Amino acid sequence: MLVTDVVVVGSGIAGLFVATRCARAGLNTIVVTKKKLADSSTNWAQGGIAAAMERQDLQAHIDDTIDAGCGLSDPEIVEMVVRESAERIHDLISSGVEFDTDNDGFDLVMEGGHSSRRILHSKDATGAEIERALIEEARQSTNLELLEAHMAVDLILKDKTADNKEIAGIWVLTPKGKVRTIRARAVIIATGGAGHIYRQTTNPSVATGDGIAMAHRAGALVRDLEFVQFHPTALALMGERPFLITEALRGHGAVLMNNENLKDWNSNGGNPSEYSFMLKYDSRGSLATRDIVARAADQEMKRTGDNCVWLVTSHLDSRDLKERFPTIQARLSKHGLELGEQALPVAPAAHYLVGGISVDKNGLAQQYQSDSNTIQYPGLYAIGEVACTGLHGANRLASNSLLEAVVFSNRCAEHVVANLNPKFDSELPEWRADGLLDLVEHSPLRSDRIALQSTMTDDVGLVKRNARLLRAQRRLDFLREEVDRIWRGSLPTREVIELRNMVHVSRLVTAAAIARKVNVGLHHNLDFD
Structure with a gap:
């Protein structure tokens, strides 16, 4: 068993930024990423990062964000993110990120929904430039261990039967196919989105909804998952x-x-x-x-x-x-x-999941109490695309995603350092301690994955209808039973873990789409026209 202060799951801008800040503060930190560090949506981001670099642009950026979100954005969160944007840009520059400049300073460009030029970029590979600098910084950091090709399986709770749940660690699948226990005082989920629940997506192969599924299974609150952004020009x-x-x-x-x-x-x-x-x-x-x-x-x-x-x-x-x-x-x-x-x-093509794990202004997750009230989830954080912060409302404004990630990563690091759960010595459960020797290799799952993607694309896609949503719900319920049967009796692999997570998130997205009875932003049901 590994023992650490903080585990960060994911290695995009959110994961690496928060990990280096926690390590810099003296916390023993482990980054878990299921492929290589660079295999993230950040690395694929072309356009840039939106930021009001001049005070006179602050209110316009706030207004543009709220307008794009169709009035469902949290105004306090929007103002917080926009007002902290310039400082976080300078943090990225201090980390080695090189943005394009011209004779007047930064070479700011225009994108859809913005009322002025405020997009900083590095040619058309801004995400790759940010990722390059943060990976270099991470590799040089002390107190920071990088576990590539390790896949998060599930969160470990101090007491899974308790009404008020607390994080105790995480189980991860090693490259050799063994499940390893990591005891941690805080777990920060930064796993990105879930584009691969659809047939056509701009996302890298790692975007299978792992973080949302893990957190929801552990009792975390999720919201706004009906708002799936399709990029118009793939x-x-x-x-x-x-x-x-x-x-x-x-x-x-x-x-x-x-x-x-x-x-x-x-x-x-x-x-x-x-x-x-x-x-x-x-x-x-x-x-x-x-x-x-x-x-x-x-x-x-x-x-x-x-x-x-x-x-x-x-x-x-x-x-x-x-x-x-x-x-x-x-x-x-x-x-x-x-x-x-x-x-x-x-x-x-499917591009960005606006909804996600419900978090506060510091990225701290929330959970339901038995009386349906929501409370904080001690030790569990979510940042980046996997989180729902209230910034985007019903539709994300172009290039606000990298900004949201870096602002919340900084706030998250500060909160973790100041509020780290006390150390505890109680034993943690082994993963599937009972019946582990009876597990067998599972059969190929490609047809199940294709069936899921077809259902989501055809019935829960860009434009929806009530009857098709209900059909999708029935098909996904059947698929969940099949995948659960495989999961309970099979040796763990990335393939079956991802499919399990994809089914879980697809059911959440479908349920959210059924529950939303008004067309707004990214959610459009033809029966409500």
């Missing part, structure tokens, strides 16, 4: 995994069109934005918020029968685009496409 090529085309490209002037729009513009010329189907849906056109753009693209594809819409850049300077967006151009080059030349085929 590269749509037959047989290829969806590749994110950053919102910053539209901020730079790229325009969305359908086949009819493109044909008319090619024939008549003029301002391409005046031809975009987006003007039917929002006066901001291609720079509307993601919920509006994604649904509009989906509706146009269903109306025309096409499998994509087009992102047009041929009216922009090709050399400038390739310098600003080298990551995108590198991917396009593999398919014979060039920025500033051909129109790019794009379609919506």
Whole structure:
């Protein structure tokens, strides 16, 4: 058994930032990540990080965030995050992050839903630059142990039968297939989202909802899981995994069109934005918020029968685009496409889970009491995409996710250091102490995973209906029984742990979608139109 002060599960911006701060404060800290440190959604983030770097932009950033969230954001949380943004940007710079600059300072760019240029970036690989700097800082930190290829299995409670639960540690699956116990005074979940519950996602393979599932099984409160953000512009090529085309490209002037729009513009010329189907849906056109753009693209594809819409850049300077967006151009080059030349085929893909583990302003999780009141969950924290902080409301504003992660990671570290649970010496239970020798290898689970993804995509996707939601609920209940049967009788593997978590989170998302009776933000049920 390992014994430590703090376990951080996940190695994106949230996990690494909080881990290095806890270690710096003298706490023995372990980072558990199921693949390599760089295998995170942060590393895939292209566009940038939103921040009001000047005082005169503070209120506008607050207003833009609340407007994008359709009024469901927590105003106090929004103001807190925006007002702390500049200081956290300087923290990242101190950690070695290099943002692009121009003659006036930071090279700030525009993205959909923002009323001004406030997105800091590093070309079109901002997440990779942040991840590079934080990994380097983590590897050089004292008091910090990095356990790669270790997968979190479940949380350990001091007393799982108690009304008021407290964290005692975590079980993890080692690379050799053994389950190891880690005793900890605090566990910080930073596992990211759950994009892989859908067929098409921009997320890395690690995004299977592990943190939400673990926390919910341990009695933590979750909320707002009906709000799943689909990015409107993922590269749509037959047989290829969806590749994110950053919102910053539209901020730079790229325009969305359908086949009819493109044909008319090619024939008549003029301002391409005046031809975009987006003007039917929002006066901001291609720079509307993601919920509006994604649904509009989906509706146009269903109306025309096409499998994509087009992102047009041929009216922009090709050399400038390739310098600003080298990551995108590198991917396009593999398919014979060039920025500033051909129109790019794009379609919506699952991108970000707005809901998650319910937390307070310091990332401390909450739990239900027996009388249905909510109280704090001592020792359990959640930060980053896995958490629901109240910042995003019903729809996340572009590039606010990295900002939320770094603001809450800093606050979380400070709270952990000041409120660490006292050490305890009682014995912790071994994982599945009874019947462990009777477990066998499970059969392939690929068909079960495909069935789950098909159900979520077809019935609990971008646009929903009551009957399809209820059908999804029935199918997921059946799948849960099947997976539970496999889980109880099989040796643990990453494959079965992930599927178990994906089923759990899918059922939560579906239940939340059924419970939401009003269309708002990312939640759209055609029966409520």
